[in-house]
Amino acid sequence: MIESIQQFDLELFLKIHRGLSNGFFDWLMPLMRNRYFWSPLYAFIVIFCIKQYRKQGYYIIGMLLFTFAAGDTISAKIIKPLVARVRPCNDFNLTNYIIHRVPCGSGLSFPSAHATNHFAIAVFLIGIFYSRWKPILPIGIFWAFIISFAQVYVGVHYPVDVTAGAILGTLIGFICSRMFKKLQPDF
Template identity: 40%
Template sequence: MLEWLLRQDLRLFFHINNKWQQPWLDALMPWIREPYVWAPLYLFLALFVTINYRWRGFFWIVLFIVSFGIADQTSSFIKDAVGRLRPCRDPLLQHFVRVLVSYCPSSGSFTSNHAANHFALGTFCFITLKQAFQQYAWLFYVWAFAIAYAQVYVGVHNPVDVMGGAILGTMIGLLSSSFFQRRIRLEADLT
């Protein structure tokens, strides 16, 4: 079963990284996975919750950061424990991998920190802000998925790596948002 899964993972990787390539995606995907690109979104969310929810917004920011930190550290721990090679570092694959970033990280591949971090944040935002953003709250998952997909497209992760990161991040986001919703919850501060 594991061998079959790894074969399917490799097949999907080469579809995403090679067969499904487009010039406009080659330009977009390295850019979309960079943290500074999303800084305006983080700033907007911080201002939005602070202006609309005052002290509750401050605690929202704290839990947002904590969710990120827990996802990042947990994913790094798993990555070190598993020790899976990245496709761009695998001696059997690296000559066939299109690497669209300036370097291939030397850390392990499973689980993807980018996927874990952004699915944790996306889930936290979706659950805690869905009343405020209503039908647009699902865009938090589009954001997380785009970053995870970009990791495979640029050649630094396998699909299973980002799926593992997405599952890990979603679980962390569910836990942190559940805690936030039970203890604080975003409600208009009328004081």
């Protein structure tokens, strides 16, 4: 069973990483996974929360940082060392198949911390703001998805890595948004 999942994962990885290869994606996908590219969005979230919600805005930002820290710690510090899966771009068996679009890094692959963190942030924000602004649901999910997809496209994660990260991040974001609602019941 595990071998068949790994084989499917490898085949899907190659279909995305090599099969979807084109100049536009080669330009776009490295940007989508770059934290500096999203800095204006992060700054907007902070400024918006503080200006719009004042004291509660600081609580939102604090809980958002906690959500990010929880996702990053659980994925990168706890699960990755336990699983110890090598990134596809560092797998010697895939040397001839990898297109180096970004530096690979020396970190491990499972689960994707990018996917975990961004799904956690997106789901947390959805949980907080959905009742006030319904478009946050598709926008937040698409945002986290495109960052996760980019991880596979550039060759630093397998599809199962980002899927597991998305599931983990969704769970963390949901729990943290519920915690926030319990701590701030009038929000």
